[in-house]
Amino acid sequence: MAASVRELRAKIRSTQATKKITRAMELIAASRIIKAQQHAAAAAPYARELTRAVSAVATFSNVEHPLTTEKENPKKAAVLVITGDRGLAGAYSSSVLKEAERLGEKLRAEGKEVDYYLAGRKAEGYFNFRGREFITSWTGFSDKPQYSDARTIGETLTKTFASQESDEDAIDPALAADELHVVFTQFRSMLTQEPDVIRLLPLEVVEGTEAPSSDDLLPLYEFEPSAHEVLDALLPKYVNSRIYFCLLQAAASELAARQKAMKSATDNAQDLIEKYTRIANQARQAGITQEISEIVGGANALADSSAKD
């Protein structure tokens, strides 16, 4: 009650301004989620056909490929952490980072070294602030990933994994990894998004999410130039496509998390405005009451003094 009416009015105005901003961010996030979901739907046919083709090659040929072969004694794991570029999305980025830390602990307990690859400015900031090391980071696309972003990431990561035998574009052997994990956020629904870990490499080829129906048996393909070469070309694309999937999921999750966070911020601002308005009204009333009593008191004093005369 100590605050003056003027101070309270200023507080109400600033809270109203904040509310307008959070409300706008909520609406923007809401409209972008729809777009993000459309992107995810548009990417589905490619992923489905690619998965089909990879399973076709894997089923009809016993081709051993370095990307699918389990290392006997894995020493190094690469971890790709996908977070957002911007905050104001509740616990979105921090829960991914927490999951990444957990995975790191687990891998280290298994005696593997962990190399971090980061996507999103929040992850970068987290690692820089703690003075932790990471190999590379990619930023600037977290809420609107393009396929080319996934391709850049995929190519870098595939190289670290397959570096043992790729002689022409050999990378620093210190970076060569034996497995690759991705930490990202699964978009389950508008209300739930869960941080999730998938092991991308060595690949375990699975038939998408929809099981093939019985009449959808894979035909006996003829492979040109050869099954091995087809697989060679397909698998890196499969990896890129999986990473694209993760990026899209993460983008949708980020937007949903932001919408939720901004909605509660808007609600909070509304509550604060109501509370402040009440206090301000009370203060105003108290001021008026005081003035009246002062006037009455003053008048009485005057009347008393004149009566004495």
Next chain:
Amino acid sequence: MASDSTATLRVELVAADRVVWSGEATEVSARTAEGDIGVLRDHAPLLSLLVPGIVRIESTDGGRVIAAVEEGFISVADNRVSILSEDASLVNEIDVAQAQSALEQAQADGDELGVLRAEARLAAQKAS
């Protein structure tokens, strides 16, 4: 889909982030790592690698669809043709000036794949 009586192919031209074209067609031709191929109805199941080049689709409504694709692959089975490429664009979506500058850039950098990709886009423009 397997038992349709019409003598057509079900074609899907898919890029990584969208379906570029899909529909019924009588013939599809594309450039694979082994050379140009044409696919008609009842083609044997095939999975082949594409090199950057032009894909021609003779669609049943009389039109010819021409698209430039990057490296990718084509799969044929049960009169279904899927052409997958990380980046594919129909001829009317191609920006010639942009393709031309990409070509020059790639030539300057000695980026062979880039040259092929840009040339494919320009060739598609000419072929239409």
